Amino acid sequence: MSASSPESRTPAVREFIAAHREPFLAELGEWLRIPSVSAQPEHAPDVRRSAEWLRERLAATGFPETEVWETADGGLPAVFAHWPSADPDAPTVLVYGHHDVQPAALADGWQSDPFQPEVRDGRLYARGAADDKGQVFFHTLGVRAHLAATGRTAPAVNLKLLIEGEEESGSPNFGELIRRPANRARLAADVVVISDTGMWSESTPTVCTGMRGLVDCQIDLYGPDQDIHSGSFGGAVPNPATEAARLAAALHDGHRRVAVPGFYDGVVELTDRERALFAELPFDEEAWLRTAKSHGTLGEEGFSTLERIWARPTAEVNGVWGGYTGPGGKTIVPADAHLKLSFRLVAGQDVEKVREAVAAWVAERIPDGIRHEITFPGATRPCLTPLDHPALTSLARAMETAFEQPVRFTREGGSGPAADLQDVLGAPVLFLGISVPSDGWHSVNEKVELDLLSKGVEAAAHLWSELAEGLRPTDPAR
Amino acid sequence: MSASSPESRTPAVREFIAAHREPFLAELGEWLRIPSVSAQPEHAPDVRRSAEWLRERLAATGFPETEVWETADGGLPAVFAHWPSADPDAPTVLVYGHHDVQPAALADGWQSDPFQPEVRDGRLYARGAADDKGQVFFHTLGVRAHLAATGRTAPAVNLKLLIEGEEESGSPNFGELIRRPANRARLAADVVVISDTGMWSESTPTVCTGMRGLVDCQIDLYGPDQDIHSGSFGGAVPNPATEAARLAAALHDGHRRVAVPGFYDGVVELTDRERALFAELPFDEEAWLRTAKSHGTLGEEGFSTLERIWARPTAEVNGVWGGYTGPGGKTIVPADAHLKLSFRLVAGQDVEKVREAVAAWVAERIPDGIRHEITFPGATRPCLTPLDHPALTSLARAMETAFEQPVRFTREGGSGPAADLQDVLGAPVLFLGISVPSDGWHSVNEKVELDLLSKGVEAAAHLWSELAEGLRPTDPAR
Numbered sequence: 035m036s037a038s039s040p041e042s043r044t045p046a047v048r049e050f051i052a053a054h055r056e057p058f059l060a061e062l063g064e065w066l067r068i069p070s071v072s073a074q075p076e077h078a079p080d081v082r083r084s085a086e087w088l089r090e091r092l093a094a095t096g097f098p099e100t101e102v103w104e105t106a107d108g109g110l111p112a113v114f115a116h117w118p119s120a121d122p123d124a125p126t127v128l129v130y131g132h133h134d135v136q137p138a139a140l141a142d143g144w145q146s147d148p149f150q151p152e153v154r155d156g157r158l159y160a161r162g163a164a165d166d167k168g169q170v171f172f173h174t175l176g177v178r179a180h181l182a183a184t185g186r187t188a189p190a191v192n193l194k195l196l197i198e199g200e201e202e203s204g205s206p207n208f209g210e211l212i213r214r215p216a217n218r219a220r221l222a223a224d225v226v227v228i229s230d231t232g233m234w235s236e237s238t239p240t241v242c243t244g245m246r247g248l249v250d251c252q253i254d255l256y257g258p259d260q261d262i263h264s265g266s267f268g269g270a271v272p273n274p275a276t277e278a279a280r281l282a283a284a285l286h287d288g289h290r291r292v293a294v295p296g297f298y299d300g301v302v303e304l305t306d307r308e309r310a311l312f313a314e315l316p317f318d319e320e321a322w323l324r325t326a327k328s329h330g331t332l333g334e335e336g337f338s339t340l341e342r343i344w345a346r347p348t349a350e351v352n353g354v355w356g357g358y359t360g361p362g363g364k365t366i367v368p369a370d371a372h373l374k375l376s377f378r379l380v381a382g383q384d385v386e387k388v389r390e391a392v393a394a395w396v397a398e399r400i401p402d403g404i405r406h407e408i409t410f411p412g413a414t415r416p417c418l419t420p421l422d423h424p425a426l427t428s429l430a431r432a433m434e435t436a437f438e439q440p441v442r443f444t445r446e447g448g449s450g451p452a453a454d455l456q457d458v459l460g461a462p463v464l465f466l467g468i469s470v471p472s473d474g475w476h477s478v479n480e481k482v483e484l485d486l487l488s489k490g491v492e493a494a495a496h497l498w499s500e501l502a503e504g505l506r507p508t509d510p511a512r
Numbered sequence: 513m514s515a516s517s518p519e520s521r522t523p524a525v526r527e528f529i530a531a532h533r534e535p536f537l538a539e540l541g542e543w544l545r546i547p548s549v550s551a552q553p554e555h556a557p558d559v560r561r562s563a564e565w566l567r568e569r570l571a572a573t574g575f576p577e578t579e580v581w582e583t584a585d586g587g588l589p590a591v592f593a594h595w596p597s598a599d600p601d602a603p604t605v606l607v608y609g610h611h612d613v614q615p616a617a618l619a620d621g622w623q624s625d626p627f628q629p630e631v632r633d634g635r636l637y638a639r640g641a642a643d644d645k646g647q648v649f650f651h652t653l654g655v656r657a658h659l660a661a662t663g664r665t666a667p668a669v670n671l672k673l674l675i676e677g678e679e680e681s682g683s684p685n686f687g688e689l690i691r692r693p694a695n696r697a698r699l700a701a702d703v704v705v706i707s708d709t710g711m712w713s714e715s716t717p718t719v720c721t722g723m724r725g726l727v728d729c730q731i732d733l734y735g736p737d738q739d740i741h742s743g744s745f746g747g748a749v750p751n752p753a754t755e756a757a758r759l760a761a762a763l764h765d766g767h768r769r770v771a772v773p774g775f776y777d778g779v780v781e782l783t784d785r786e787r788a789l790f791a792e793l794p795f796d797e798e799a800w801l802r803t804a805k806s807h808g809t810l811g812e813e814g815f816s817t818l819e820r821i822w823a824r825p826t827a828e829v830n831g832v833w834g835g836y837t838g839p840g841g842k843t844i845v846p847a848d849a850h851l852k853l854s855f856r857l858v859a860g861q862d863v864e865k866v867r868e869a870v871a872a873w874v875a876e877r878i879p880d881g882i883r884h885e886i887t888f889p890g891a892t893r894p895c896l897t898p899l900d901h902p903a904l905t906s907l908a909r910a911m912e913t914a915f916e917q918p919v920r921f922t923r924e925g926g927s928g929p930a931a932d933l934q935d936v937l938g939a940p941v942l943f944l945g946i947s948v949p950s951d952g953w954h955s956v957n958e959k960v961e962l963d964l965l966s967k968g969v970e971a972a973a974h975l976w977s978e979l980a981e982g983l984r985p986t987d988p989a990r
Contacts, residue, residue, distance in 0.1 A: 246743060248743070248843065250841040250843075252841075257806065257807070258804060258805045258806045258807075259805035259806075260805055262804055262805055262806065263926065264826075264828045264830065264854060264856070265724060265726070265856065265924075265925045265926025265927055266804075266821065266925050266926055267804045267806065267821060267925070268821070268826050268828045268854075268856060268925070269811045269812065269820045269821055269824055269825075269826030269828070269856065269925075270804075270809055270810070270811045270817045270820040270821045271801075271804050271806040271808065271809060271810060271811075272806070272808055272810040273828060273829055275760070275829035275830070275831065275832050276760060276761070276763070276764070276828075276829045278757070278832070279756070279757040279758075279759075279760030279761045279829060279832065280757075280760075280761040281757075282753070282754060282757030282758075282761070283754070283757045283758040283760070283761030283762065284761070285754070286754070323749075326736060326740055326744075326745045326748075326749050327736045327737035327738055327740055328735060328736045328737075328740065328745065328749040328750070328845075328881060329735070329736075329880075329881040329882075329883070330749065330750055330879065330880040330881020330882070331748055331749060331881065332748070332749060332750040332879055332880070332881060333747045333748045333749075334747065339748045342747045342748040343744065343745060343746070343747055343748045346747060347747075348742075348746050348747030350742045350746045350747070350751060350754075350843075350845060351751055351753035351754045351757060351834075351835065351846075352742065352753070352835050352836050352841065352842055352843060352844050352845075352846065353753065353834065353835035353836040353837045353842070353846065354753050354756070354757065354832055354833065354834050354835060354837075354849065355832065355833045355834075355837040356829075356831065356832050356833075357829065357830050357831035357832060357852065358830050358831040358852060359831045359832075359833040359850070359852070362889060363728040363730075363830065363852060363854060363889055363890060364830055364831070364852070365726065365728075365828075365830060365854050365927075366830050367806075367828060367830075368829075368830065368831065371832065372837070374835065374836060374837070374841060374842070376742060376746075376841060376843050378742070378743065378746060378747065401808065401810055402807075402808040402810070403806060403807045403808015403809065403810060404807075404808070405807070411840060411841055412841060446743075447743045447744050447745070447746065447747075448741065448743025448744055449743055449843075
């Protein structure tokens with residue numbers, strides 16, 4: 035074992051963390067007391083206060099550059115920080131997180147005030163404890179532990195942080211923020227680390243390798259100029275509610291595969307290795323169904339539940355409406371009907387091509403006498419870092435050092451700004467998160483496990499060394 | 513031509529009508545001034561006033577028995593009248609109509625006050641002029657012309673009238689009213705005459721031979737216990753909105769036939785003669801589409817538009833809703849989704865069997881993990897009087913005598929109390945109506961053509977003689 039191996043640094047890292055744990059938690063508590071709820075306009079000043087608080091803490095941590103970045107008009111600010119490495123060959127890492135939180139009120143059923151952090155049974159309860167202030171803040175202690183354990187005065191990588199202030203409001207300005215030419219240059223990185231996710235469970239540390247993308251779609255169908263009498267006209271004119279149903283029903287074939295021609299073009303199929311890794315996870319379908327509040331599984335034939343939610347693209351009806359929906363009956367052919375659909379994409383699928391395929395498929399299926407409009411309000415690209423990518427190997431090593439056990443690999447079925455960062459910066463994305471499903475994101479009694487929070491600090495402390503080693507450019511002279 | 517032939521009575525009938533036209537129209541105008549809007553509680557006293565007004569007029573006409581019939585608690589009254597024939601062998605006829613009207617206000621776009629009748633260009637404009645006061649009231653002059661032309665002091669048939677006061681409110685108490693044992697005995701009849709319909713057009717007198725029935729259905733589908741995240745769970749659990757769409761879409765096969773097994777059981781198919789009669793009607797599909805405010809025709813393959821709306825059963829989606837229907841998108845698997853369906857039935861179909869077939873078909877198609885409820889809030893039976901039924905021949909003769917041209921045969925795609933009367937009384941139903949599509953039922957500027965109103969009086973005057981002749985029981989001794 036070389037002097038620079040992560041295992042050799044473990045005692046120093048742990049010692050440093052133990053010595054600084056109390057002030058670290060006290061500071062995190064101070065931050066959690068700021069109700070930085072981005073969705074509630076009355077809390078906009080709190081979100082701004084949260085940004086300034088974080089900028090100050092990052093400066094105090096040692097980041098030479100710390101800035102509050104205003105978004106477009108009316109938006110809430112992000113925080114940017116940069117700590118250049120002393121090594122001119124060092125790779126550059128951009129950490130993403132967010133400092134805004136979901137709404138919360140004691141009256142919703144919290145055991146303690148969501149904005150008065152409280153430790154009970156080794157858990158820190160507060161809104162934002164896991165999502166995402168706890169997971170952003172572990173980087174402050176992490177980088178200091180990294181310096182202490184390696185004897186450096188600057189990180190082994192050029193370390194950048196971008197901590198968003200509108201994630202819980204759907205990141206309305208994030209795309210513009212990271213694409214603004216001046217910002218884009220400052221954000222340039224070789225790898226992006228997302229610290230806004232979680233692990234399989236307390237006892238099964240995992241690393242996520244990708245997220246699904248998303249294409250939103252609304253289809254509006256127009257038949258008669260007004261609701262008409264189904265006795266006088268029904269059976270002889272097209273009914274837009276029927277046609278909406280026929281479209282939604284035709285989205286899937288009998289094998290529950292998406293039936294839109296071209297939809298699967300380019301899909302990066304699961305490898306045998308990844309399928310085997312997923313299958314090894316201690317997955318309890320009954321428990322999962324309880325979490326899903328669902329009463330059965332159903333999906334694309336030939337794939338397991340985990341494969342379906344993590345690695346397969348889907349078509350989902352998010353909403354449907356048309357005609358009479360009040361009490362009793364009304365014998366009409368409705369004038370219009372509407373569908374809100376969303377398509378989850380996986381790596382290899384192209385947002386624009388999926389939109390074109392859906393639009394063409396819809397246009398072809400609409401009968402004469404029905405006019406339709408189709409809009410695609412939003413989209414998020416999928417992202418996936420291959421299992422053999424060196425950056426992913428570095429992350430796995432850092433996690434394994436912290437947890438002292440092998441980490442497994444998962445994916446995330448949801449969609450997020452990770453892919454946007456991957457796309458804009460042209461950099462692979464890593465997910466470093468220590469939250470667990472019981473942490474209660476967006477729910478009452480949100481908490482973070484203090485033991486896991488320490489593991490997050492440890493993993494972050496090791497990650498910069500690992501990445502500096504794993505991503506070091508090959509010297510062409512050698 | 514015998515002395516009793518309708519043609520021979522025509523001059524006397526016309527003379528009588530001409531002599532009594534002015535007071536007849538004056539009285540009708542008085543009735544039309546009563547705003548008997550059953551749907552508006554503030555007009556309940558007007559509906560009662562209308563019933564009493566009609567009862568008095570029927571008594572003045574000569575009906576020996578005239579009664580205001582109260583419906584169940586809170587309902588609005590009907591009017592019953594009976595004028596027995598002097599002939600002990602005479603058949604019994606029950607005329608159905610209604611004395612309540614749709615809401616109307618000058619501000620809706622009427623050219624004159626809807627409750628201040630006004631004659632313009634040979635048309636009488638008022639709410640209820642055609643639907644249905646005008647068509648009820650022509651029977652008062654009709655029976656008197658019948659007596660005058662035949663020299664009788666009582667009608668050739670036992671003539672009964674039942675004039676409902678809640679038709680425009682969906683006849684909530686009508687079924688109870690006619691099934692109440694005491695009433696049912698009083699209503700007993702050999703034939704029912706519905707005077708609440710219309711003809712093809714001013715220049716094409718027609719007789720309707722049947723109406724479609726109706727089965728209302730609501731299907732509620734329940735998936736997750738609450739809306740769940742489509743990223744975390746989508747693609748692996750059943751989506752009730754998708755399942756609702758699959759049900760609604762599966763209602764019709766590729767030939768737009770209803771795909772519920774057993775649905776067509778018992779359907780009385782169109783005869784070649786009736787198809788030929790429909791095909792001879794001067795049907796302008798472009799004009800019909802304008803009336804339907806629709807932009808294309810679509811329906812069961814192998815049938816014309818008129819056949820589809822008059823003589824074929826249908827399945828229609830009247831309403832659909834589920835999931836997120838607000839602005840923007842929401843990436844959920846919705847907790848529930850709902851369908852309001854209605855099935856139009858034709859003669860030979862059984863309401864209960866259709867309900868059972870639909871319920872079984874739905875139950876079989878719901879996947880595991882989706883709970884469903886199916887309810888059938890209401891139903892109306894179909895009715896059809898065969899083209900060769902002697903009562904229909906009598907009606908056609910009466911109409912042809914009045915209009916001096918052959919009448920053609922139609923059906924009605926809607927559903928109404930006719931079938932209920934047919935069912936309760938075990939009597940065939942005739943439709944004697946002189947309204948035309950331009951009369952503006954339920955719309956602004958409702959009117960009745962005064963020339964056609966006179967033809968209605970004439971046809972009614974002839975019908976009682978025709979029916980007395982056509983339905984006379986065969987004397988077993990002959």
